[in-house]
Amino acid sequence: MKFDSLIKGGIVVLPGHGPVRADLGCRAGRIAAIADDLSTASSDDVVDARGLYVFPGAVDSHFHVGIYRPHAEDARSESLSAVSGGVTTLISYFRTGHHYLNKTGPYREIFPEVLELSKGNFHTDYGYHIAPMTTAQLDEIPWLVEQGVASFKYYMFYKALTLSADSTKGKDYTMADEYDLGHLYEIMVRVAEASRRTGRRISLSLHCENPEIIRVFIQRVKAAGLTGLQAYSEGRPPLSERLSIQEAGVLADETSCPVNFLHLSSRKAIEAGVDVRTRHPEMDITIETTLHHLALTWATAGDLRSKVNPPIRTQDDQDALWRALMKGQIDTVVSDHACCMEENKKGDTWSALPGFGGTSLLYPVLLSEGVHKRGLPLERVVDLLSTTPARRFGLFPRKGAIAIGSDADFALIDLEKEQAVTVENSHSAQDHTPFAGKSLKGWPVATVLRGRLAFKDGTAVGDRRGAFVARPV
Ligand SMILES: [Zn+2]
Incomplete structure (x- = not known):
């Protein structure tokens, strides 16, 4: 039997099973044999995995390609960072409005443009979650599902932008008309309907922070004269996440919409997510956290x-967060990667742009802080970074x-x-990293995409072969 390539001599971490000594034969980009x-005579392309653990490629299901930089350029540089860290598929959020392509209109026109800007520019396979921002875009949800979009997004805290005294400024940002809980309800009805129609999990991702609570807490923090990361955390307090998760939970229950609670960052947020799930065991809920909320605190994260x-x-x-993760209450760990250069961070506490990159650290953080420090089993790392995100987002x-x-x-x-961690070994265009100097144990040294090496010894191998994956597969 001949294989296109052979992964030889490694310890394979089988999903749901654990580490097993095995070789992997690949043909036409797929796994053809596990033995x-x-x-070695069965292939001309043998990847030596002796002394290494072979994990499934990570599925980074929360990414922002092109949010602050030109889409194609950002796809090239940030998917390189992803593949350097063992990520082989990323799913990026896209919306109309300020940032990204900085325009609004029908997704029937804009989504093909996004796919065109993506073509040939990814080192990893990729997909998109889409945020319906305007009333007109609501009716495009069934069409988007046909195009391979199996997940959508709503930002709970953008409501403030249409409610603020300076509502014209808010509407400039979202380029939306009625962006409120009513709009959320209308999205959920349509996503639930698409899920029923296809018999597959079509879901809605929620950024859960409550704008009214943020408004008064920022006033309080400013009045106290606080600045910096502590002030920013206290200005957008865990209460705002808790309230927002409960609001979204009520609407998801009413509409039977499968939901993903994104990037839960606090004890109150996790408790709220677990509470909604416990009270409504029939609901389809994913609880997500990020590697930066697991690895950094405002006291250690610098400026x-x-x-x-x-x-x-x-x-x-x-x-x-770690207690919840060890107990199995957290389903997925993601990067929420958004390449944001140092010059965009120059403003004050409130005007500096939010977000940063971290996709290359998914495996290192979970292996170092989870496996080595806390005894997390290797197969749970596989669940959190690969199998569960693949299942929940239509890739499995x-x-x-x-x-x-x-x-x-x-x-x-x-x-x-x-x-x-250094800027250099993050392989991103971002010129700083909040993780700089953090020592981690357990690093990817090579990444294989569809049977062929895509990254090794600190550099990309061959052409960018990443392809759009229509979901559900
Ligand atoms: Zn995000």
Whole structure:
């Protein structure tokens, strides 16, 4: 039996099972054989995995390509950062309005443009979540599902922009008309309907922060004269997440809409997410957190370059996230990667742009802080970074699995490699990183996309082969 390539001599971390000594034979981009010993003569392309753990490629299901920089350029540089860290599929959020392509209009015109800007520019496979911002875009949801969009987004805190005294400025930002809980209800009805019609999980992702609470807490923090990351966290307090999750939970229950609570950052947020799930066991809920909320606190994250929404929190919040993760209450860990240059972080506490990159650190953070420090089993890392995001976002079993017929996407990892994070080893265009100097143990040393090396020894291998994946697969 001949293979296009062979991953030889590694310890394969099988999803749902754990580490097993095995070789992997790949053909036509897919896994064709899993065996304890495949002959090196069976392929002309043998990847030596001796001493390494072979994980499925990570599915980074929360990414922002092109939010602050030109789309194609950002796709090239930031998907390189992703593939350097063992990510083989990323799903990026896109919306009309300010930032991104800085315009509004029908997705029937704008989505093909996004796909055109993406073509040939990704080192990883990729997909898009789409945010219906205007009333007119609501009716495009069924069409978007036909185009391979299996997940949508609503931002709970943008409501303030249409409610603020200076409503023209708000509407300039979202380029939306009625962006409120009514609009959210209308999205949920349509997403739930698409889910029923297709018999597949079509879901709505929610950025859960409440704008009215943020408004008065920012006033309080400003009056107290506070600035910096602590002030930013207190100005957008965990209460705002808690309230917003409960509001979204009520509407999701009413509409039977599958939902994803994004980037829960605090003890109160996790408790609220778990509460909604416990009270409504029939609801379809994904609870997501980020690697930066697991790895940083406002006391350790430095200056405003680490500003992000929701904010970096306290040690107590971080401890609560880890407890929830170890108990299995958190389903996915993502980067929420948004390349944001240092010059965009120059304003004050309130005007500096939010967001930063971190996709290359998904495996290192979970292996170092989870496996080595807390005894998290390797197969749980696979669940959190690959299998569960693939299942929840319509990619499974093509992605997120190490099984015959699945895409041959792998992260080859040296569990004992220890090094500090630097701008250089992040392989991103971003000229700073909030994780700089943080020492982590457990690093990807090579990444395989559909059977062929895509990254090795600190550099990309071959052409950019990333392709759009229409979901559900
Ligand atoms: Zn995000």
